[in-house]
Amino acid sequence: xxxxxxxxxxxxxxxxxxxxxxxxxxxxxxxxxxxxxxxxxxxxxxxxxxxxxxxxxxxxxxxxxxxxxxxxxxxxxxxxxxxxxxxxxxxxxxxxxxxxxxxxxxxxx
Amino acid sequence: xxxxxxxxxxxxxxxxxxxxxxxxxxxxxxxxxxxxxxxxxxxxxxxxxxxxxxxxxxxxxxxxxxxxxxxxxxxxxxxxxxxxxxxxxxxxxxxxxxxxxxxxxxxxxxxxxxxx
Numbered sequence: 043x044x045x046x047x048x049x050x051x052x053x054x055x056x057x058x059x060x061x062x063x064x065x066x067x068x069x070x071x072x073x074x075x076x077x078x079x080x081x082x083x084x085x086x087x088x089x090x091x092x093x094x095x096x097x098x099x100x101x102x103x104x105x106x107x108x109x110x111x112x113x114x115x116x117x118x119x120x121x122x123x124x125x126x127x128x129x130x131x132x133x134x135x136x137x138x139x140x141x142x143x144x145x146x147x148x149x150x151x
Numbered sequence: 152x153x154x155x156x157x158x159x160x161x162x163x164x165x166x167x168x169x170x171x172x173x174x175x176x177x178x179x180x181x182x183x184x185x186x187x188x189x190x191x192x193x194x195x196x197x198x199x200x201x202x203x204x205x206x207x208x209x210x211x212x213x214x215x216x217x218x219x220x221x222x223x224x225x226x227x228x229x230x231x232x233x234x235x236x237x238x239x240x241x242x243x244x245x246x247x248x249x250x251x252x253x254x255x256x257x258x259x260x261x262x263x264x265x266x267x
Contacts, residue, residue: 046193074254085155085241085258086194131193135254138209139184139243141193 044069046134048142056150061119063145065132070110073135077106077117080129080144089130090117122149152177157242157259164232164266172227172262174242180257182245183225184209185217187238188261194241200225201247232266239263 045068055061065075074093078086090106092099092115098107103120119126131144158173176183184199196209200219214236216228225244229236242259 051191076254076256078256078258085260086243086256088255088257091255133194133256138196138199139194139256141186141195143191143193 044134044136044138044140046132046140046142048130048132048145050145051143052146052148054148054150055122057122057124059122059149061117061122061126061147061149063117063119063130063132063147065115065117065142067113067115067134067140069134069136070113071136072110073137075106075108075115076133076135076139077104077115078131078133080131082128086131122147124149124151154178155242155244155257155259157240157262159262160260162262162264164229164264166232166234166266168232170229170232172229172240172242172264174225174227174259175223176225176242176244176257177223178244178257179222180244180246181222182247183219184243185215185225185227186241186243187211187236188241189238197227197240229264234266237264237266 047066076091077089090099092108105118108115129144129146133139133141155176185197186194198217200206240262243256
């Protein structure tokens, strides 16, 4: 059974600092990994999807890396802004999506 | 496109009552799924469907039924509500879960269910 862990559970940084969010998974036989953002009381919005054959994926200030052999992915958010405050979840696809519990980020102005 | 829609947004039930949570998508997605989200536990898969007429159980299926008569709709039925089913329920869809570029999951806004 795939287990997905996100550490830390919460993170608070001053505006402008770079964010590093970690995701680890136990079974490396995956199709892809997806990072989501969730605002309070809202649904999930897809940020980045990395295929199992890729090492990283970039979108604007966001960069996600994937090391399938070690079961790790990292989401980097450059030059954080208060609008980046949200919960970030990773999900591993091995034909079923398995989610981590998320990292709640607060960016202080 | 409306994307993935869910109704109702909020619902309060008494123990033993039944109800159906509605989910619809207008993106012609084959794969649809239901999750529940509980504090500190992430999202857990309840049931999923890979196409009309095909459904399967996820991680926590007990107490829930699904059917998929059309590509667009994937309702979730609570047979006899229990307080343990108090949660936020999300419906999601994608073209597939096994292709290279079309696996992005699109989520609905959620249904907040309280069972008293």
